[in-house]
Amino acid sequence: MSAARSSRSGRGGRTADPLAWRRAEPAALMLLRGPEDYAARWVTDRVVASLTARHGALETHRFRAADYRPGQLAQAASPSLFAEPTLIRVDGLESMNDAFLEDALHLVQQGPGAEDVTVVLRHTGGNRGKRLLDAVARAGTVVECPALKRDEDRLAFVQAEFRDARRRIDDDAARALVNATGTSLTDLAAACSQLLGDVDGPVTADHVQTYYGGRVEATSFAVADAALEGQAARAVSLVRHALATGVHPVMVTSVLALKARQVARIVDSGMGQGEIASALGIAPFQVRFVQQAARHWSPEGIARAVEWIAQADAEVKGASRNPDFAVERAVIRVATAVRR
Known part of the structure; x- marks a missing residue:
């Protein structure tokens, strides 16, 4: 397998560009690393499309690293009866067993022994199999698939x-x-x-x-925005509609907590728009809302709101028999505590 440059940038594990995977070129040995399954599927689909466009037929072998049996990689990488190119896909490297680790290290270090073999490995995170991950980084291409949190x-x-x-x-x-x-x-x-x-x-x-x-209109973000701006009637209407249409209560409390923490970080801070965007990791178009919401809160008030939201979050995760009520109560508390 020919060596290829890893897409990592630094020890932090996060690529400078979280969408760098969209530019990943198919290679003989690839490690798709990170929690974002959509990115991994996108890159894998591109590899498959490239191979089938060049060769037409494609022999595919797919394994789970936790269920791997000794010798399967070597057998899959052996020359095809009809000289077709071969794609080996292995998922769940974060749970790999010892047999897979041993065989995969040998495959990476010695090569597959046959031409036209492409190996795509999927690792969602953690340190399991670090020796293998380091070996792939040296011999092949690492494509970071980070969660897009911002x-x-x-x-x-x-x-x-x-x-x-x-x-x-x-x-x-x-x-x-x-x-x-x-x-x-x-x-x-x-x-x-x-x-x-x-x-x-x-x-x-x-x-x-x-x-x-x-x-x-009825996402958790809309609920949180209305509550933190003191629009009590709208916030209650939105949260009821959201819950009635299948939004899980924990999603509402999670977003409420996120938005409240954002407000808490800039209350009385005196930061400018650019500083807020950088400090909170949000897009510039979102800064205006956070600034507007923060004007309605004192440090003490937003601290109480964070406590109410944390209580509701605990209740929807099992501390209450009525999670919908817990969420609605938190929304009302927050929205009616806004100072005018």
């Missing part, structure tokens, strides 16, 4: 999806789509695909509203 990163993902399709999406539409789909990159990608397939021409905020209006 709205700014998910916004960049939407823009990349439309740019690759040679289509345009308005900035307001992209932001609305991020707000509508929550934190799942799979859901966000599916929403992009639907809009690309159903809408002719540039995608606007009106298109997003048509397809995802209910989700935009």
Whole structure:
């Protein structure tokens, strides 16, 4: 297997560009490392497409590292009867057994022994099999698949999806789509695909509203925004609608906690817009909301709000028999505590 450069950048484990996986080129030996399954699937699909485009037929072997039996890698990597290229996919390296570790180290260090063999390994995180991970980093290509935790990163993902399709999406539409789909990159990608397939021409905020209006209005983020700005009636209406349409209570408390912590960090801080975006890791378009919400709170008040939210979070995780009530009570407490 020919050596290829790892996509890592530094010891922090996070790539400088969280979307760098979109530029990963297929290689003979690849390690897809990180928690984002959508990114790993995207890269794997690209590898499969590249191999089938060049060769037509493709022999594929797929294993789970935890269930691996000795000798399976060597057998899969042996020359195909019909001289077809071979793809070996191994998932769950974070739970690999000792037999897989031994055979995989041998395969990486000695090579597969046959041409046209491509090996794609999937490791979601942790230190299990560090010797193997280091060996792959030296001999092949490491593609980081980090979770896109920041709205700014998910916004960049939407823009990349439309740019690759040679289509345009308005900035307001992209932001609305991020707000509508929550934190799942799979859901966000599916929403992009639907809009690309159903809408002719540039995608606007009106298109997003048509397809995802209910989700935009009643997501956990909309609930948190309304509560922290003191819009009690709206916040209660939104949280009831969100819970009634399948939003899990823990999602509401999690986002409430996230937003409240953001406000707590900048209350009376005197930071400018750029400093807030950097300190909180949020997109510039979100800074205005945090600044507006912070004007309604004192340090003592937001501290009490954080405590109420933490209590509700514990209740929805098992400390209460009525998690919906716990969430609604927290929303009311927060929204009515806002100073005017």
